Ligand SMILES: N=CN[C@@H](CCC(=O)O)C(=O)O
């Protein structure tokens with residue numbers, strides 16, 4: 362293992378918030394129930410790495426985001442809807458685990474294996490959460506997190522499918538694997554061709570991984586800007602039969618049309634990896650990213666999509682990527698990420714898949 366990658370356990374100093382001793386017991390906050398990960402229904406895993414952004418010629422700083430997102434999230438109240446499902450403190454204690462962070466350090470060379478090592482370690486932790494029946498939620502870090510999140514899901518599915526076999530062997534029995542789908546909220550397709558992995562290559566890498574294992578690539582990118590992706594990228598998307606819902610479509614099409622496109626995509630898959638690149642939002646909503654969006658898609662729209670996706674019961678993995686605290690303004694971006702994290706957990710509680718029902 363590269364010495365440039367380290368792991369850290371849950372940092373309890375991040376999990377603080379209001380004390381409200383004079384309120385009813387329903388004045389509950391996330392900081393009060395988060396605990397070190399031990400098979401809770403939702404497991405948080407931080408990817409404190411932006412080597413992919415550096416390799417992609419972007420603005421580094423995303424490696425500092427996971428603790429910032431946790432700090433903002435810790436202060437949010439646990440919604441009434443969640444409390445209704447988890448009727449007492451003992452049950453709530455089984456809801457949220459923090460598995461800590463995977464850190465890239467000494468990232469000053471562009472050619473070492475620090476990113477690949479971090480992706481693998483992060484993937485292994487995500488797999489552990491999935492193997493325990495939990496929803497695995499990644500906190501980036503750059504969007505190179507996506508290859509790690511996918512790999513975590515892949516390892517989980519192939520271990521379950523090929524009990525006792527070498528799960529990464531392309532010749533094993535992969536024909537009964539569930540159909541994996543990916544929905545990415547992003548201004549960018551992230552299908553770049555490059556000699557090394559970057560934050561711009563993860564979905565091209567995933568397509569190649571699946572192809573090498575005889576599996577189809579089901580990828581839907583929502584919020585794509587025609588002014589932020591080259592014609593070469595759109596050509597690759599077409600070759601790979603990517604479902605594209607552009608930023609303009611998101612603004613102009615009625616919800617019924619968007620929902621129909623999402624439903625058509627979801628009908629062709631069994632399990633979903635959902636990823637939110639925070640540069641999908643307008644720069645005024647999320648200024649703290651490497652590549653701020655001039656146009657962007659609206660937060661209420663992304664939240665509506667998220668609810669729609671969780672209602673299918675197919676979401677296995679979710680992550681939030683590309684927050685860069687160095688460019689944030691008054692924690693605006695971290696707060697949006699925290700709200701999305703709260704929504705993801707709430708939706709998981711309200712729409713559990715069989716394997717993740719813990720109450
Ligand atoms: N994560 C992906 N990032 C974008 C960056 C675009 C930019 O820096 O302008 C991409 O590669 O397309």
Ligand SMILES: [Mn+2]
Pocket residue numbers: 547548549638640641652
């Ligand atoms: Mn992007």
Ligand SMILES: [Mn+2]
Pocket residue numbers: 504547549551560638
């Ligand atoms: Mn991206």
